[in-house]
Amino acid sequence: MDACVKQRDYTAKDYKSDVKPIWCPGCGDYSVLAAITRALASMQLAPENVAVVSGIGCSSRIPAYTSVYGFHGVHGRALPVATGLKIARPDLTVLVTGGDGDGFSIGGNHFLHACRRNVDLTYIVMDNQVYGMTKGQASPTTEPDWEGSKLTPDGAGIESFHPLVVALAAGANFIARCSSSDPNNVADIITQAIRHPGFSLVQVLSPCVTFRPEQQEWKHMVRTAVVDVTDDAARAARRLMTDDGFNVGKVLYKGDRPAYQPEPKGAAAVADLEADFAL
């Protein structure tokens, strides 16, 4: 980098592309996008050194709406793409964005292993308890008695998935929940998540106004969690197990397990390896 050139001050606008979102008016994802660009500006990260990776879903459209490096892959596989990118390029700041269906259903196994592997990624899940993009089916976080989907007219009938508890059990070291109705708080939490070395999970309650219009009430239902961040996993587990899902605005658990970043050991020439085979 040229040291003589004065570093410019980035504003949130510098991280936004001019591609117009396909989202419905009022979708919670708009403010998550705004929060991400604000977080990046608050950290003054050079846009070329940031990558946003996603899978498929309404929320997974975020990369195209940013002007950092982006990767919009296939359904459920954002975490592996981001894992490979970060391991191959540890110098980059890598964010992963997506929905509850993408992350916890089709991508469930990767979610477990990303928590466990602890590569330095920031995973932002826009949880709307529904599959928005495919027009309103039950997702893993949907309540069992929700009858709004033609696929499950009598309700999904199965217990909803508790991503934060599962993340804790799988070894995640940074667990936070916030609400898209408070974009400043989301930006603040994302900033903390990026600063945290290792995998960090940020669940954002982000209403789908089209297929779950009742979620517009969420902004009145959420409450700032009255807890401090803990590094005691057992306490965090108790707290998350009994929590109703509307305690937001806080990092709920933060551990200090070292991040996973395999280091190449040497700089031998490939020809040196031929000795293995020579007779």
Place this chain on the structure above:
Amino acid sequence: MSGQTVSLVMAGSGGAGVVTAGSLLLEAAARAGWYAYMTRSAGPQIRGGEAAVMLRLGTEPIASHDDRFHLLVGVDWQNVGRFAAEIPLGPDSLIIGDPGEGETPEVFTRSGAQQIALPMKALAKKVPDGRPNMVAFGAIAAMIGLTEDIVAGVLRDTLKRKGEEAIAASLAAFRAGVEAAADFPDVPRLPAGKPDTAERWSITGNEATGMGALRGGVRFVAAYPITPATEVLEWLAPALPKVGGVLVQAEDELASINQIIGGSYGGVPSLTATSGPGLALMTESLGLAVAAEVPIVVIDVMRVGPSTGIATKSEQADLNVAVYGLHGDAPHLVLAPNSVADCLFTTQWAVHLAESLQTPAIVLTDQAMGQARAVMPRSAAVSFIGQREKPAALEAGVQYKRYANTASGVSPMAIPGMAGGMYTADGLEHNETGTPSSQASDHQAQLDKRLRKLTGYNYGEHWADITGDEDADTAILTWGSSAGPAREALQRLRAAGHRVKLVAVRLISPVQPEKFAAALEGVERVLVVEQSHSGQFHRYLRAQYDLPRQVRALHHPGPLPVRPGAIVEHITQWS
């Protein structure tokens, strides 16, 4: 196979040490200046169970097994009969068995082979810590003309860590075998004392694949274990870090391929290795790599399918999934090495092509080739190094077009970290800047471009290995490990006065119609040889190329390999 060869099998139950003895024999033969080819067969047990090592030794490089084995040595016969189909014998063959270890199974004696008794266990007992497998080794060495000084050197080097006593015990048991074989009948003896001084390697196909990846510039590997591809990864795991790369064991194949897509998007040439079931899981993301134009290499070490099939045995039946398995119109590269040595070249070339064309390349090797060990001439260095076109200059204020519709179809690819090159790689259809688009014109333009970059590229002469008579009237068309026996059949046919040529196709896709037509000019009939039940390669050729009017297909499923004699017979009877 020109020159002289001898083919032998050592078999026995788990713990009999046939694999150890076979490996020592291979090493000793290599030091004697010979070339070698060794495959292994194991029962379904995870550890232990019956095992057989099949060796062919000769004065020239060897790429396949012969029609029959000269010598079968059963250290014991427990369950060894299960390998009968893989161990063809004839009236000229010899079977050595230990009379104390029971009768030679009828499946072997039926061949009419001459039987010889060698009390391996009893002779081994006379030596402190002596083992029957070393007695067998001694007998074989004496019969084929391998001298004790060479074997002693090999034992000293390989048993160093076990100490002097172990070396002495092995040598004593070996000598007992040599003495006992003094009046055994002859098998072909290889000329002693004329070592070939050319630099040689002892290498397996899977190791050669790993080496080819490194030579091509691969520095990131993510994969999930599966037989028989795991050995590619086991070789790469310690090798990669030495040259500045890393290997990650992923949680499954979906993760493996997406991790390497991420690594490659980050600018690091990346690869994964798997076998049929894993390749099937990867097909959705192969399509992503096609659409997003991310170079990756997927090694598929084929095994018997469908489903989990027979994990430890070979077949060439993943051609269809490799070529046609992707959804949508998804042009990509499919390549196939045609020998152990070629695993290195083809993998290196695949990395080069994937990087140059920014697209996925599938390399189809197989269990037979991957797990075979060859003593072969050192692989010459070739200059293929992954070359990815990057944007020359990125100007502030000028929109970078990641998917620019260039004449060649290849668009310069910015790498994260490059200021001004920010774009979103997308599996959704997109326009030239990468913005998602559902317009027919963008779809058409991007489809055209992705196809053009593959079909317009000059692959040179590497698309196939062509050998034999220029004015041949008959051609053998084959691919992968079936090329080994086909090469040997070609030599026998030519020696018998036939005008034949062999076309071993290395670049399966995209097709090369002009080069193919030129290669078959003047050819009146072709025999298509492969190891699949339905004749996948034959059907593929028929669908993609103009073939001469007379076409016959010789194909059978795994795990039995194609034998040179079967090809010779097919062609000589086709008159």
